[in-house]
Amino acid sequence: MTATIERNTARAATPAAPTEARVNGTPATRTGRERATRYVFAGIRIALGWTFLWAFLDKTFGLGHGTEAKNAWIDGGSPTRGFLAFGAEGPFQGVYHGIAGAAWADWLFMTGLLGIGLALLLGIGMRIAAVAGGLLYVLMWTVVLPPENNPFLDEHLINAALLAGLALVAAGDTLGFGRVWAKLPLVRRLRWLR
Secondary structure (H helix, E strand, C coil): CHHHHHHHHHHHHCCCCCCCCEECCEECCCCHHHHHHHHHHHHHHHHHHHHHHHHHHHHHHCCCCCCCHHHCHHHCCCCCHHHHHHHCECCCHHHHHHHCCCHHHHHHHHHHHHHHHHHHHHCCCHHHHHHHHHHHHHHHHHHECCCCCCCCCCHHHHHHHHHHHHHHCCHHHCCCCHHHHHCCHHHHHCHHHC
């Protein structure tokens, strides 16, 4: 009985841990390194988003950087035909030659480029963008196997992993609309849309 009283007295005498000040649900004691890390990941997210969106715009309008004007999608060109028909090498070459220029492949590819690019630039739907972008990167990696400069690894696989990381650290919350997106009733109900 005495031991119980002593333990309770000791607990009561121990001061409570100070509560951490919070600003918008984030600890106010966030270090400069943590803040810098958030901005670095936001910058990477925006850069990757721009690469997807630029590919969409160039292939759609034939802006002359990677796609000549005469091959623009809006003028009847195929966004998948050139690369899949003439650039595919390795074990999946036959598969890619077979789908090169197919209307369904063109629409799926272009919809993916636009959706992933916008999601990354805006910082919304990061989980979906990471899965779709990662899948697209892995598929693009399989078009040319082995890669030109390494037996198996190239920027496609690295970027696929990077997209997963961006979704895990909620990179859309910094310099993006991720927090606003997360508060939408549909996104609150279906967390995979986050």
